[in-house]
Amino acid sequence: MTSFAERPMSSKPNDCLEGGGDGAAPSTGRVFNIQRYSLNDGEGIRTVVFLKGCPLSCPWCSNPESRSSKPQVIRRETKCIHCEVCSWDVAECPSGALELVGTDMTMDELLKEIEKDDVFYRSSGGGVTLSGGEVLTQARFAIELLKRLKRLGYNTAIETTGHGNTALLMEMGKYCDEVLYDLKIMDPETAKKTTGINLQRSLDNFRGLIAQGTHVVPRIPLIPGYTMHAANIQAILDYLSEFDLKEVHLLPFHQFGANKYETFEMEYELKDVPVPTDNEVEAIKALVEARGYKVNVGG
Amino acid sequence: MSTPRIERLKADLFKDKREISLERALLYTESHKQTEGQHTLVRRALATAHILDNVAISIRSDELIAGNRTVKPRAGIMSPEMDPYWLDKELDIFDTRPQDQFHISEEDKKIYREELLPYWTKRSMKDFINSQFPEEIKAATAQKIFSVNQTDKGQGHIIIDFERLLGNGLGALLDELKDHSVKNPDNAFFSAVVILLEASIRHIRRYETLAREMAKTCGDDGRAKELLQIAALSAKIATEKPEDFFEAIQLFWYMNVILQYESNASSLSLGRFDQYMLPFYRASVAKGESPEALKEYLESLWVKTNDVVLLRSTGSAKFFAGFPTGYTILLGGLTANGRSAVNELSTLCLDAYQSIRLPQPNLGVRVNELIDREFLRKTAETVRMGTGIPQIFNDEVVVPAFLNRGVSLEDARDYSVVGCVELSIPGKTYGLHDIAMFNLLKVMELVLDRNKDNTEVTFEQLLSEIRQDIRHYVKLMAEGSNICDIGHRDWAPVPLLSSFISDCIDNGKDITYGGARYNFSGVQGIGIANLSDSLASLKAFVFDEKRATFKEFIEVLESNFEGEKGEQIRARLMNRYDKYGNDIDGVDTYGSDILRFYCKEVEQYANPRGGIFTPGSYTVSAHVPLGAVVGATPDGRHSGDQLADGGLSPMVGKDQKGPTAVLKSVSKLDNYLLSNGSLLNVKFTPSTLEGEQGLNKLADFLRAFMKLKLQHIQFNVLNADTLREAQQRPEDFAGLVVRVAGYSAFFVELSKEIQDDIIRRTAHEL
């Protein structure tokens, strides 16, 4: 069986949604993965920094390990060699099956990792994407990081759903070449109930970013039974019609996150939901293209 | 898409089981028996001429280009003059051996045993080499610390000066050589070349006659017309220089076949085809030839290069599986004055490959800062097909690497590749590029074993002993290689081949006598990935964390990680310490320091031809047999398991951070020193590179590869089959990342159902 334990790590200010005001950036960020050679998260060849913590709870989430702001110790059954007694000590586990998800990294440590692929960013016009979780949960750290990345001349992007402090998001937008902005369920009630999002705030933030000149790319996750029905897609397109946007990304639902729910002993409601067929995706793509957008499937 | 003719030619090639033809061996021997007492060069020339005059020839149905080494497609031929013994030993297993099977009839086996073997026993090159190897070298090769190659077959690994052939024609070359021969009547080399050029002309004329006869009886007007064209063309180019693409390719192919009879060697490679063929291609275009006809002709040639296969011994086939003959070609690159050399023929060569998709010619592309973006995209497009072709070479490293070996700037810019990845200057080099392989990991094993009972041992001391042993065995390896070098001079000189290598005519010397402009001996250092990983783990486990004494640790290795305790230690060694290929300086430095040390040792030695030894690092398939002789190692590798593939690639499953990290780790090696060539395999899934965007990202990736000053990269696609293997052996695929927007996880972490789904989709894509 899979096991999961929450370790009482040092409690940091970024354990909860950051508030507004002009608080200083924390000295560390809590990262649960750094993925190099990412090709579907913005321009060129990129490194994606996955920040831990998300205030929402989308049932289709493929990174459920990102939700909790706390570091977690997990045991990966595929790696475990079943010692006589499990030490439950990450440092002593021989197989690496015990893993600490969520590491606090200083700005310098993080930049050192990021800069390793400098030559790939410069050759491809790529750079760094901050993903999550929801970047807004670590907004101050993210802003500082983006500033540093811009100074190095990297292309920068964030993936967000806009559910967070408006002032911080606007500030963050200033240091982003691209904001990949998730638009999910457009009925405020259903959205609130399903994901916990404050839809109005998310949409206002979306508008705000565009108003201040930030380059925003709407991303629509296509989740059967949740976002992927005609009325919802129409509602998104209607909302987008007020802006002068060129491009829309469609992210078809996939089941790659399913296993993680088991590892983290979390309920997974979409276990038996089939992924959209190519035809279904094509049909929606056509719908969006008919409104004059360039459509990118899969990011 | 290919034309129906090309599809038929392709199908015919692979219809029947490969056979062994004794013809060359019999004709060679017949002549050799009658030339006792003459100079080796002349004897060899007469034997080859005898083959050219008498070997059965054929023009197969549908063929546009004539010239077959054997009547039956893809037959192996023998050279018992090099080593008659392995052939004898394997006669009964050629049909059933695990690698590279060939059929041979009972009757032929009898002929071999009754006629060929008795004659060549005690007369072969192998006898000479065995008698010359000192005990110390024999012991080291028996221990598999290093191997000396090409002790049983032709040397090959060379590119002739095709411009010389095509620009002059055989008639003019014969006149030139006759002139030299008259002026130097005592020079056996010139006499030999004259004999061979005359025989080559006669050989081509035999095809003319054959084509005419076939035209008379073929009964199909269309085909008769084609055969008469072949006849007319052959008649002309038997002596005259070619004037268009068809003539040039026909002469080119005849000469490739003829050279095969001379040495039956691996990798008489093709060099920079898009450069020397360009004038002829343009001449045909100017004459108004249709692009379709030109492409079909090129595709015919591509198919033909798959007809010549090499008969290897079981041992050799393990090192070079899949009987590659090494019709290697490099496209693009630089001109003599340093501009981009990409032209319309470079693109056509890739296009022809895209429709044919056969393993030969083994195409590669040279990249540099000046490469045209369109051609880079065409290259990326071909790479994305996932067949491993073209492989990529980096001018930004290879050109300086050659300058460092004393090659002129213009010659360095003209480099190409022989065999698989061995770097060579076409038409000017006799490089013995594949003369030896050195097992660096085996040396480490010896040092660790030797110190088992040394209670005072330190990590630094082990490192220093490894260096000392490398020094010692490199010296022996160079000695052994030089004995083999002389064996080839005295048993198997190649005068015809030599006449197409610059400076041999001026020097009046065969390449084996040191006639070529550049004379290298290339020796490969293998095992750098496992060595880095082993040293890092050993240091951490024993010396830093003190989890066991050195002796206890060696005992665990000797037990091959036996028992639960052993398995736990192995798990820790495999999983808890840094591994080469992840862009981590600590571990990468071990490999780069030791490889550099190896290179600096190698380059100190000279060969009998007046050249120097040059280091390389590639394995082709040698990582399997070289791994088989090394016991369990501190990187957690089981006894006998394979080493990391390629040469510079990380150990299987150990690269956890993707291809950019792999490239960064390899970039820390001093790639400029590996002037004999290196090999890096990188795995990728085609789905990550879909669409226009994906294509451009791959092209950009290649640019980054170039800037990191790596020498070589080859892309292996992860197809449905390899993903199924990943399900079976997750350990070997631990680093395989599933790349989807805003998401990340390793393939082996997914549930069986999801993995199956990905496999289904992948199968569908291909």
Ligand code: SF4
């Ligand atoms: S220590 Fe690691 S390998 Fe051992 S039982 Fe625990 S999780 Fe498994």
